[in-house]
Amino acid sequence: MVRIRVLVVDDHRIFAESLAAALAAEPDVDVAAAGSGPAALRCLERGVADSRPFDVMLVDADLGAGAGQPARAPVARAVSDDGEEGFAGFVDGISLVAGVRTGQPAVRTVVLAEKDDPRRAALALQAGACGWVAKDCSLQRLLAVIRGVLRDETHLPPALLTGVLRELTAARKHRTESERLVESLTPREREVLRCMVAGLGRKAVAERLFLSPHTVRTHMQNVLGKLGVHSTLAAVALARRAGVGPVDLTGDVVERGGQLA
DSSP: OOOEEEEEEOSOHHHHHHHHHHHHTSTTEEEEEESSHHHHHHHHHHHHHTTOOOSEEEEETTTTOOTTOOOOOOOOOEEOTTSOEEOOSOOOHHHHHHHHHHHOTTSEEEEEESSOOHHHHHHHHHHTOSEEEETTSOHHHHHHHHHHHTTTOOBOOGGGHHHHHHHHHHHHHHHHHHHHHHHTSOHHHHHHHHHHHTTOOHHHHHHHHTOOHHHHHHHHHHHHHHHTOSSHHHHHHHHHHTTOOOOOSSSOOOEETTEEO
16 A cells, blocks of 8 residues: 655644544554644655655644734845845745745645635745645545645635635736846846845855945945835845845855956
């Protein structure tokens, strides 16, 4: 019998353990549970190391939220307005989905939610989720979704379809506008923007591009002006929407006067 390995990720311990026990009663399902994003990543890595990778991850949409508080939207790593670098944000369930999609693309992810939310469901799909399921759905329904996503199906509640399509259409419109704004930047300004996306502060950008901090400051101000935003974080968010990735910080290739050095 081919067994399905499922990882339940939820910081509500009783719910996670109850769901894991219910799924484990199925003859073809192996289950583990994790109470946080980092714990989930450790479980996934351990599964690969033991040659027993997980097939499906069920993750709470509100992972990490305080009691009675909705999870905050994922925010990219960025620099503050004064040029200091750091993690400006909070990793929630949907951010975990995106991370797993990048690190272990073979794992299918399904988001478990307490209520239908077209905007967040659309974000989950964009992050790489294969499904959005109510936490109070029947075990039979959840098992059908688990088996369905392993056949490359996408599962959404019918009541969410119209709203999710509307959100995805709006997101595409915003992406197109963001791409147009990024195209208005000079090659040097785009390189500076990529450094900003990577989380580099003004001094680090100056060292990388062999420019003075004053020149980098001018470039950053020009980037904000052309993108029509007032902060580094907003510029990074717009760049992400336009598909602009971070500069490669692992290589030794840098630019000097527009030429590769």
